[in-house]
Amino acid sequence: MPHAPDEGSRAKGASPPSAETFENQVLSLVPSLRRYSRSLAKSDSDGEDLLQDCVEKVLVRRSQWRGINLRAWAFTIMTNLYRDRHRRSSQHPSVEFDETLGLTAEDVSGDPLEKTRLQQALNALTPEFRSVLMLVVVEGYAYQDVADLLSIPIGTVMSRLSRARRQMAKHLAEDNIVTLRRPK
Numbered sequence: 001m002p003h004a005p006d007e008g009s010r011a012k013g014a015s016p017p018s019a020e021t022f023e024n025q026v027l028s029l030v031p032s033l034r035r036y037s038r039s040l041a042k043s044d045s046d047g048e049d050l051l052q053d054c055v056e057k058v059l060v061r062r063s064q065w066r067g068i069n070l071r072a073w074a075f076t077i078m079t080n081l082y083r084d085r086h087r088r089s090s091q092h093p094s095v096e097f098d099e100t101l102g103l104t105a106e107d108v109s110g111d112p113l114e115k116t117r118l119q120q121a122l123n124a125l126t127p128e129f130r131s132v133l134m135l136v137v138v139e140g141y142a143y144q145d146v147a148d149l150l151s152i153p154i155g156t157v158m159s160r161l162s163r164a165r166r167q168m169a170k171h172l173a174e175d176n177i178v179t180l181r182r183p184k
Helices: 019-041 044-060 070-091 112-124 127-138 143-150 154-174
Strands: none
Touching: 019 044, 019 070, 019 127, 044 070, 070 127, 070 143, 112 154, 127 143, 127 154, 143 154
């Protein structure tokens, strides 16, 4: 879902958008922010927490927005929030609930095996590879936009994307291997 390069931007010297317009622009970003947050966090619940924190921070820090590309600004905030959480969680590990307790509702739409395989392949990627893959492939960002969002060189974006795609293909191909025996 590529976005227009000037989406969410306004001309220099133009008055800031009203609070209602700003909030509507933020609300229109929620679906893509949700996909990105879930891909970073590796779980729906952690992704929803990350999304909520991101939207809250965007709304609270509205005065810090320079008026250029709200989408990129929001994705940058989410990336930084994730990095902060990831850094904290690696310093202070926590115990997670066992999903077999039946605390979550089962998703019955689509092919659950295929969704599980895809989720496992995404989770096997490092956070750096996963974020680049999601921003380019799912969100439709250009390489330069991703480089700017993540504060990395464009060459790094291209190499991470290439490696992420190869690792995904390898992981998905490994699950398809069926050993066949010839009758004796």
